[in-house]
Amino acid sequence: MYKVFPCSDTTSNDIILKGMLAADADNCDIISLSLGSDSGYHSTPLSMVASRITQDRLVVVAAGNSGEQGIFYASSPASGRGVLSVASVNARQVLRWPATVRSSSGQELAISYITSDGTKVNETVNAPITFDAGDACNPESYGEESQALVIQRGVCMWAGAYNTLMYNGFGYYLIFDSYNQGVFYPSDALNSNPSIHLFGLTAASVGAWVKEEIAAGHNLTLVIKPDEDPAASDPDNTFDDFPGTGQVSYFSSWGPTFENDFSPKIAGPGGFVYGAHPDNKYVVQSGTSFSTPYLAGVAALFYAHVKKDSKEFLRRISATATTLPAWDEREKSVLADIAPLAQQGSGLVDAVKVVDYQTILLSDSHISLNDTDNRVSTHKVRLANTGSSQVTYKISHVAAASVKSRDEYLYPYTYMPPLTAASGSINAPSSITIAPGSTQEVEVTFNKPANDQENSGTVGAARSCSRARMANLSPSPTWALRFPPIIGHLWKAPLSSSATTP
Structure with a gap:
């Protein structure tokens, strides 16, 4: 453990950098950082160093606790490329x-x-x-x-x-x-x-x-009586007592990054979780600072029981995650079957699947399509058949909720930003057959929401968050890609002020 905070809750970049570099020099396999600032650029010093470190090891970083600010509010160093940025999901059980x-x-x-x-x-x-x-x-x-x-x-x-x-x-x-x-x-x-x-x-x-x-x-x-164990709690009935259990935490920061990269990448338990506290206590607390070490622990489990491969781990956690519904904490209601990926990332991590599933997807499971002017719509996805017999994968598309980032006056929407009925689509073969022990590429074209308006004066007017799912026709695991096209012209967006300074 590397201490970068004094007794207060703030510190400086140079001390954090020193801690990151020390962990890298000590050859730590997994580096977990429950910290950050609301600066969603991959070019900040912290993000850049985190990105460099990911070339050799896994870096897990809290996505941030500014969810009330709405979309496009990523943080640093979570915005570093190759970094595993972690969102928060509320615990399903209430401690009684x-x-x-x-x-x-x-x-x-x-x-x-x-x-x-x-x-x-x-x-x-x-x-x-x-x-x-x-x-x-x-x-x-x-x-x-x-x-x-x-x-x-x-x-x-x-x-x-x-x-x-x-x-x-x-x-x-x-x-x-x-x-x-x-x-x-x-x-x-x-x-x-x-x-x-x-x-x-x-x-x-x-x-x-x-x-x-x-x-x-x-x-x-x-x-x-003293020294009592917690009272029994049925996680399936907790929703009746407090509907927000198991939902994406309202405070969890939304992506994407300011360079339109996919963030957050994954979500873990971080809302009202029971954990260690100073003075030999255990208390309930909330924040992406708590979901982050959970993901680091899942990574350690994977390293110990599968293999020490950060790239493979990143592919598995994304491809096997459980998508969550779009939940409005203010209204206590579900707005859509699948929440925007800008909020939940790939979804809630499933530790069992991460360890047990066989490798199928060899490509990056997160595809950033950029904005309207710089769209990279067509990508090649590489799949593997690790079994001893021929296998056929069916390719389908499941749309997540699209979300607006700004109103007609360019003011950003705060939590909960409005969702739209628009959804993206894909052009791809309906299925692909792979021989045993072989790999094969399939070309997929990702399309923006068909009924979404182009508006060059709006930054990220709508964000279509969808996924392409590759499902084995035989009883095998289902894997998924996540892709978030951004509708808008970021380069053409007006600055907040065009006045020059002397």
């Missing part, structure tokens, strides 16, 4: 911790709670419970540090609820869901008060049960 509510009636209710950073109450708790008829934004009850308050969630922000409740004296706060807002991390309510041992969110059913028991005249106690 177990507790019990005991009633003087003899009944008890097993519950789970969620804290802002995923930490648990690691102490023995037997706290008398008070039920508040108000809500977390307007509480009515006051208590002591040894007591617990159960109260419904209000409509204010989590930070506002925390700042209000911290003056009500209780040491344990269980806020139950209301208004169908979902049971998820109250991420903007970090607990900094040592007198508050628990500030957590629980299900609406907990509040209903507590209210009913207290109305019947029973006394309730919150019971928490």
Whole structure:
């Protein structure tokens, strides 16, 4: 590990360069960088050095956390050519911790709670419970540090609820869901008060049960045991509690690079993931800084169990990735079956497929087509048959969502940029047959969206993100190419100011 940050969250390019060069000089097979700045040029010093290093080894870099800025907001050194830039996908599971509510009636209710950073109450708790008829934004009850308050969630922000409740004296706060807002991390309510041992969110059913028991005249106690394992969570049902699980993270930076190169390349778990933290802690955090080491770990697995070949690894992770839907975090809705590749890259990495699949695609799995004036539409794709019998591959095209980058006044769209119904297409043979142990090339021409308008005054007016899929007709793996044509005239685009300086 090479330390390039002081105790603050910023550093300088020269120190980062020193760390990169030291890792290269030490012959590290995989170099992982969870850092970057919003400068999507491959010609920045960091991007250029990263590109040079990729000639001999794998460089994995965080794509950036500026997704709210919309398309064309890549970062450096993630924009380096040959670099594996990593987007973020939200974790599918929500980390819950177990507790019990005991009633003087003899009944008890097993519950789970969620804290802002995923930490648990690691102490023995037997706290008398008070039920508040108000809500977390307007509480009515006051208590002591040894007591617990159960109260419904209000409509204010989590930070506002925390700042209000911290003056009500209780040491344990269980806020139950209301208004169908979902049971998820109250991420903007970090607990900094040592007198508050628990500030957590629980299900609406907990509040209903507590209210009913207290109305019947029973006394309730919150019971928490130390060193408990996380509560069981069904990843298939988590979507009902918080729809954003498993979706592309809203903060994940969008590509392409400023030179129209494919970025990000791949996505990994980085939204609300549970991981190591200073002071021997484990907490829930978010960022492409967390999806990046995940991809570095998958690369290490591939190197250990398959072969030490960065180019082969890059082809495999792209060709075997799982595409994700276009998800609007603001509206909590799916907008299209396949998200723009400028957001998700090739999709979510599949570590099992990366290790288990046989090599079929020998060409680069990412094809950058450039803009309208500089379009390189026709490419040759090289395929291999590593088996002992003849095989036929069927070639088809699956369109991903196209996305507009700017409006009619040339103002860039921020998150979530509007999608269009336009989609690209390909001209290619319908199938190709390859003899055992042989390789063969197939020529593919990629076409821009047919109903998209040319506008020389718009930079990247639409971005068609599609893929060509080569599927073996026999029961073999499916592989894919990703290609993002850009509709617009970047060279002709007006500068923000044409005035000269003295």
